[in-house]
Amino acid sequence: MTDADVRLVDMTLRDGMHAVDHQFTPEEMAEVAAALDAAEMDVVEVSHGDGMGGSSINYGFAAADTEEYLDAVVPELTDTELSVLLLPGIGTVEELDTAVDHGADICRIATHVTEADVSEDHFEYVKDRGLEANGLLMLSHMAEPERILKEAKLMEEYGADAVYLMDSAGALLPNDVRDRISLLVDELSIDVGFHAHNNLGLGIGNTLAALEEGAVTTDGCLRGLGAGSGNAQIEVLVGVLEKAGYDINPDFFGVMDAAEDVLVPMIDEDEMPKLDNDSLMLGYAGVYSSFLRHTRRAGKKYGIDPREILVELGExxxxxxxxxxxxxxxxxxxxxxxxxxxxxxxxxDD
Incomplete structure (x- = not known):
């Protein structure tokens, strides 16, 4: 962990994969990783958008496999730590071993907010391999604070070094974030983190609310890249945290340059996250952010307004x-x- 007030985890090369249909090449990943390392980012996460093993017909095939991405990124990281994502039922032991062999520092284990009990073996294995193990409770708007605390305590019992509240649908309001984060901070003996999506335009605001309630680690992406309307925009977040007086490691200009000079030339304009009607419905209806592109394709195929599909999925x-x-x-x-x-x-006729 960093000695700064807040540890910042850049998700451009993981959650940002959703925005580009998981088509970052290893060479592009290496360029982004090098720029983030030069900007003194605390942690960079590298995986398919749905974690290691996510490259499939169900989630979308990536341009390369996990090992190729790690081969490209690892040489570019000096002081920046490397994280990978593992979802029980998707990622495998073999892929985790590959990440360990490539020098991964952190494995983040993600479950649905009410299903932490499926992760016990995964935490045990990650800890046995010597990695920091962080637990992620996804779609946290779908459970009340007391239930979230119960699930977080399970992850703490299993050996988690930190537990993250994941606003995977971008559906939480600031008071929802405060209620959940404050309870976790008060009742857990491990660090608490927060992961925002911007489907209601609250990515930065919700992140600030989480930090004000005691969260000490948080996520973002360059240019806000990510599923749905994207994640909290990390260059904005760095600037906001500096203005708010937080002690952080990343260099503001360096992160801005990584976004403007390195990432933007790689991305088509239509891949850049934006808060449009469809992505707004994700937050309003409480639907997993990575469903957006799949929903748009289905809407086009069947001639149905994607918003109608999202309302049904939310219900x-x-x-x-x-x-x-x-x-x-x-x-x-x-x-x-x-x-x-x-x-x-x-x-x-009748």
Whole structure:
């Protein structure tokens, strides 16, 4: 852990993969990692957007495999720590071993907010391999603070060095963040972190609320790259934290340059995160941010407004791993739409 007030984790090469359909090349990852290292970023996370092992037909195939990405990034990191993401049921022991062999410092183990009990073996293995182990509770808007505390205590019991509250849908309001983070800080003996999405335009504001309640580690992406409307924009976050008087390690100009001079030339304009109607609905309906691109594709295929699909998915309380339901919902809505005129015509004939 850093001696600064806040440890900043850059997710451009992990959560940012969602924005580019997981198509960063190893060479592009190396360029971004080198720029972040030069800017003295505390931690850089490298994985498929859905974690190690996520490259698949269900989540989207990446441009390269985990080992190729790590081969490219590791030589570019000097003082910056390397993190990888593991979702139980997606990532495998073999991929974790590969990350360890490449010098990963941190493994973040992510579960749905009410399913921390599936992670015990994963924490044990990560700790046995000598890595820092952080627990991530995803879709944290879907549980009350007391239930989140129960799940966080399980991760603490399993050996977590920190527990993160993940606003995976960008659905939390500042008071929701405060209620959850303050309870975790008061009741846990380990560090508490926060991961924001910007689907309601609250990425930076919610991050500040979390830090004010005692969180000491937080995430962001260059240019806010990420699923949905993206993550908290990390160059903005660095500037805001400096203005707020926090002691942080990353160099403000260096992080700005990494975004402007290195990342932006790699990204098509339509891949840049923006708060449009569809992504706003993610936060409003409480749907996992990585569902956005899949929903847009299904909407186009079936001629259904993506917002209608997202409302249905929100009412179903879908979670990560249920991406197959997107097509099911879109198909059903199209059938109901097409059946409407036919039913009306039949009624008129009667």
């Amino acid at each position: 179903m309380e879908v979670v990560g791993g249920q991406e197959d339901l997107i097509t099911d919902v879109a198909s059903r809505l199209a059938e109901e739409r097409d059946a409407g005129p036919a039913a009306e015509a039949a009624s008129d």
